[in-house]
Amino acid sequence: MDKQPRILTGALIGGLLTAPLLALFYLGNALLGLPFAAFDFFNVVRDALPGGLLTFGIDSMKFIIETFNIGRVDQVAKLAEQLMALIFLLVGGVIAGGVFFLINNLIRRRRKQDLAFSFPIILGAAGGALTGIVMVIVVITAGTSASPEMQNSLLSVFWVFGLFLAWGTALGWIYSDLSAIHEGDTYINTEGVQKPVEVINRRQFLVRVGGATAALTVVGAGLGALLSSGEGEEAISTSLPPRTEGTPEPGGAVAQAENVAWSEANPLPNADAQPAPAPGTRPELTPVPEHYRIDISLSPPRIDGATWALTIGGLVDTPLTLTLDNLVNDYEPMHQFITQGCISNSIAGSLISTQRWTGVSMQTLLDSVGVKPEGRFLKITSADGFHEVVELDLIGRDPSIMLTYAWDGQPLPVRNGYPVRIHIPNVYGMKQPKWITGMEVVADYEEGYWVRRGWDAVARVQTTSVIDTVATEAAYQRDGITYVPIGGIAWAGSRGISNVEVRVDDGEWQPAELRTPLSKKTWVLWRYDWPFEQGGHTFAVRCVDGLAIPQTETQQGVRPSGATGIHSVVRHVSLS
Ligand SMILES: Nc1nc2c(c(=O)[nH]1)N[C@H]1C(S)=C(S)[C@@H](COP(=O)(O)O)O[C@H]1N2
Ligand SMILES: [Mo]
Numbered sequence: 001m002d003k004q005p006r007i008l009t010g011a012l013i014g015g016l017l018t019a020p021l022l023a024l025f026y027l028g029n030a031l032l033g034l035p036f037a038a039f040d041f042f043n044v045v046r047d048a049l050p051g052g053l054l055t056f057g058i059d060s061m062k063f064i065i066e067t068f069n070i071g072r073v074d075q076v077a078k079l080a081e082q083l084m085a086l087i088f089l090l091v092g093g094v095i096a097g098g099v100f101f102l103i104n105n106l107i108r109r110r111r112k113q114d115l116a117f118s119f120p121i122i123l124g125a126a127g128g129a130l131t132g133i134v135m136v137i138v139v140i141t142a143g144t145s146a147s148p149e150m151q152n153s154l155l156s157v158f159w160v161f162g163l164f165l166a167w168g169t170a171l172g173w174i175y176s177d178l179s180a181i182h183e184g185d186t187y188i189n190t191e192g193v194q195k196p197v198e199v200i201n202r203r204q205f206l207v208r209v210g211g212a213t214a215a216l217t218v219v220g221a222g223l224g225a226l227l228s229s230g231e232g233e234e235a236i237s238t239s240l241p242p243r244t245e246g247t248p249e250p251g252g253a254v255a256q257a258e259n260v261a262w263s264e265a266n267p268l269p270n271a272d273a274q275p276a277p278a279p280g281t282r283p284e285l286t287p288v289p290e291h292y293r294i295d296i297s298l299s300p301p302r303i304d305g306a307t308w309a310l311t312i313g314g315l316v317d318t319p320l321t322l323t324l325d326n327l328v329n330d331y332e333p334m335h336q337f338i339t340q341g342c343i344s345n346s347i348a349g350s351l352i353s354t355q356r357w358t359g360v361s362m363q364t365l366l367d368s369v370g371v372k373p374e375g376r377f378l379k380i381t382s383a384d385g386f387h388e389v390v391e392l393d394l395i396g397r398d399p400s401i402m403l404t405y406a407w408d409g410q411p412l413p414v415r416n417g418y419p420v421r422i423h424i425p426n427v428y429g430m431k432q433p434k435w436i437t438g439m440e441v442v443a444d445y446e447e448g449y450w451v452r453r454g455w456d457a458v459a460r461v462q463t464t465s466v467i468d469t470v471a472t473e474a475a476y477q478r479d480g481i482t483y484v485p486i487g488g489i490a491w492a493g494s495r496g497i498s499n500v501e502v503r504v505d506d507g508e509w510q511p512a513e514l515r516t517p518l519s520k521k522t523w524v525l526w527r528y529d530w531p532f533e534q535g536g537h538t539f540a541v542r543c544v545d546g547l548a549i550p551q552t553e554t555q556q557g558v559r560p561s562g563a564t565g566i567h568s569v570v571r572h573v574s575l576s
Contacts, residue, residue, distance in 0.1 A: 004105045005178040005202075007098045012206070013174050014097015016213040018090050021167050023220030030228035033147025034159045037135045039298040040143040042085035047142075047296070047385065051453025055559055058344065066346070073350050074293045082298050096131075097171060100124065104175055117180050121172035128168015132161035144301040144384045148236055174209060178202060236304035238418055240411045241325040261288070262356055262409030269337070273516035278487025278527045280469025284518060285337070286353035288408050293415050294342045294351060294429060296449070301383035301435045305411070305419045314379070314440035317370030324419055327405055331360040334402055336423070337518035339491050343428035343450075343459055344558050348466045348567045352491065354522050357423055359404035362395045374443045380422060381438035388433050388448035390424060392441070400425060400494075400521075403436075425521055426493035428459040428562060456561040461493035463551035464563075465500055465526070465543035470571050475532060483529040484573065486512075486539060491523040496546030500526040503540045512541075520546075532575065540568035 028034035046054060058077070065076045104120050136157050143151060150156050263285055270284075277284070305324050313319040338357045345351035366378075377389040395401050402423045405412060412418040417434025424432050430450040451457045468488040475484045490497040497517075501509040512528035526543075544550045555565035 004108060005101055005175055007102050007105070009178065009202075009206070010101025010171075010175070011094045011098035013171060013209065014100070015090060015094040016210055017097070017167055017170055018093025020213050020216035020220060021093070021163055022086055022089060023217040023224065024163060027220040027224040027227075028159055029145060030224040032155075033150040033302075035139040035143050035150065035156050036145035036299065037139055037143075037160050037163075038089040039082070039085050039145045040139050041135060042081075042088050043144065043296065043298060043385070044138050044142050045088070051450075051455075054453060055455075059559070062344065062346070066349070078293070078298075085298055093167075096127075100127065100171055101175060104179075108179070114179070115176075117176045120175040120179075121169060124168040124170070124172020124175070125165060126168070128165045128171070129161070131168065132164035135164055136160050142385055144297045145299050147302050148304045148307075178205065236302060237306040238302075238411060238414055239305060240405060240419075241328050244329050260409070265409075268518060270516045270518055275513045275515055275527045277515065277525045278469050278485035279471045279474045281487040281525055281527075282468050282489065284354065284522075284525055285408075286355060288355065288410070288413060288416075291353040291355055291407070291413075291416060292342065292351045294344065295384065295415075295434065296386055297384040300415045302414060303383055303419055303435060303437070308419050308437075310420065310436060310439060312365060312369050312378075312439045312441070314442055315372040315375035316441050317372065318368070320365065320369045322365070324405065327360055327403065327420070331364060333358050334361055334400070336400060336402065337522045338423060338425075339522040340423075340429050340432070341461060341464075341491065343430050343455060343562045345563065346558055347464065347555075347563050347565050349563075352523070354518065355407045356409070356518075357402065357404045358406035358409065359402040359420070359423065361399045362390075362401045362403055362422070363399045365403060366392070366395060369441075371441055375441040377442050377445055379438075379440045379442045379446060380433045380436055381440075382433045383435040383437045386433050386435075386449045387446075388431055388451075389442070389446050390422070390431075394424075398425065426461055426495065428461055430455060431459050454560055459562070461491070462562040462564050463490075463492040463495070463497075463543060463545045463549070464567075465490035465497075465541045465551060466567050467502075467539055467541050467569050470530075470539060470569070470573060472532075472573050472575060475575055482532040482575065484532045485527055485529050487525065487527040488541060488567075489523040490514075490526055490541075490543040492543070492545035492551075494521045495549075496520050497524040497526075497543055498546050498548060499544040500524070500528075501542050502528040502530070503542075504530060504537050509542070532573070534574050536570065536572045538568055538570050540566050542566055 022038055025036050025038055029036040061077050061080055062073055065071065065073050070076050100123075104115065104123065108115050139146070139156065139160055140152055146156055268285060309321050309323050311319055311321045335356060335358050337354065339352065339354040342351035371392060376392055378392055378395065379387065379389050381387045390401070400423075403420055404423050405420050407413070407416065412421060417436075420436050421434040422432050422436065431448065447457065466488045467486065469486065471485045471487070475482055477483070486502060490500050497514065500512040500514060502512050503509045510528060512526040515525040515527065517524045542551055542553065552564035553566050556563060
């Protein structure tokens with residue numbers, strides 16, 4: 001018996017084979033919308049993790065991004081998650097390769113003779129097939145990476161199964177190749193002469209395997225990147241049906257039909273409000289592409305709006321099935337300016353945005369289904385496996401709870417929940433599902449996705465205020481005093497803001513001016529014109545909500561109930 005292939009070599013081969021596997025999955029996803037099994041698998045593993053661990057992971061990521069100022073928290077975090085999913089599978093491949101070589105070596109040693117050349121190949125193929133079956137189940141039951149028409153297609157099944165089968169077979173074949181040739185082996189050539197078998201140098205062999213897998217990886221990933229950058233060839237609809245004649249939309253929906261954002265065709269309702277924001281204050285209405293994005297899916301579920309239909313069922317007399325056309329044309333649309341924030345947003349963080357939301361009141365929709373007496377909650381499920389419950393009593397009390405289909409007069413962006421999401425005032429985003437695919441009236445309370453993972457079951461928004469700018473560039477003089485405008489936002493969900501105060505160093509808290517907000521549900525822009533003093537200063541802000549309750553000044557982290565504490569900034573200010 002010859003020297004056995006080493007386990008480390010197996011690990012290396014496992015890694016080398018997994019790289020092109022990932023690249024091919026990527027290519028299939030970009031080219032045909034086939035499932036990206038690595039992402040779906042990662043999602044499933046992550047959902048199964050204890051909530052604390054998951055939160056720790058997300059928090060560490062957020063901390064690193066914020067501390068080192070790497071970029072927009074939501075975007076960098078999503079990228080990091082995707083990278084983690086790839087690394088996760090790669091590490092899996094490395095381990096599987098090592099274990100596979102170990103198993104074969106053990107069998108070989110026990111039998112005290114070489115294995116038949118085909119044995120490791122069959123074993124590898126079997127392992128690959130088994131993994132393939134598991135992956136097919138994962139993709140079909142929990143996948144979000146495939147396009148809608150590919151999600152449960154036979155092609156997807158063959159693709160996922162086939163790639164893992166090929167992976168296992170290749171691993172087995174390489175093991176056989178590495179272990180089959182012995183120094184001193186001979187063979188009889190066609191002329192009947194005994195010749196030595198060419199000793200394949202293992203290193204040379206590995207280099208060849210490395211070259212082949214690298215080439216396949218580069219070609220696969222490169223092609224995939226090329227194809228995925230060309231947008232819009234998706235066969236699914238991500239638009240809204242036009243509003244039919246005779247259903248005028250209050251607030252000017254014409255814009256929607258003409259593919260023009262509402263805000264491009266209309267002035268904001270508080271356009272003439274005072275005071276003007278201090279220069280450097282964030283935009284009052286967040287541009288849609290800049291709206292923060294937070295969700296559990298590595299690639300947002302792609303739902304075909306043309307075939308999407310939502311049934312409100314469960315404990316109801318007459319289930320109601322809604323298409324997008326129904327929602328847009330059969331009901332009076334509501335428009336609301338809404339600030340939404342993420343419970344994971346740290347003080348002065350970027351996970352908060354304001355948009356103009358359009359949809360249909362959930363009260364109206366529920367009125368027509370006839371909730372049975374035992375029905376107490378509405379369970380909402382999403383295409384990515386996310387879920388939450390809303391108390392029916394709450395919907396009964398608040399007509400502004402809204403099934404939303406448009407932002408700024410346009411269809412919801414895919415990443416923000418197309419085709420529909422729900423708006424529930426005064427609670428953080430974690431209570432408000434996007435990509436809604438199911439609504440069921442149920443009798444019993446159920447913990448939602450993040451509640452089950454240890455976050456606040458109510459998730460009522462904390463009152464918060466933030467300094468956006470100390471605008472030395474906008475300094476001006478009045479009565480011999482130089483003033484520097486300081487500005488920012490304050491937000492307390494739908495409770496509104498009644499007061500904002502600013503403090504400089506150890507001075508008194510000074511009242512800021514409040515600008516009339518876009519609505520009772522949006523952040524309030526505030527401004528304080530500070531009598532300028534050269535030097536280093538600490539600026540702090542605090543506010544009081546619409547119920548006259550001051551914001552909590554105690555510093556508290558985001559978990560489990562959202563961050564609290566005073567925002568302060570240190571600036572060295574001088575006027576040139
Ligand atoms: N289906 C689904 N809905 C979801 C989530 C999700 O992961 N899946 N995340 C929630 C959280 S935590 C937040 S903060 C908001 C973010 O909405 P946005 O990405 O449109 O800003 O969506 C909520 N709705
Ligand atoms: Mo969130």
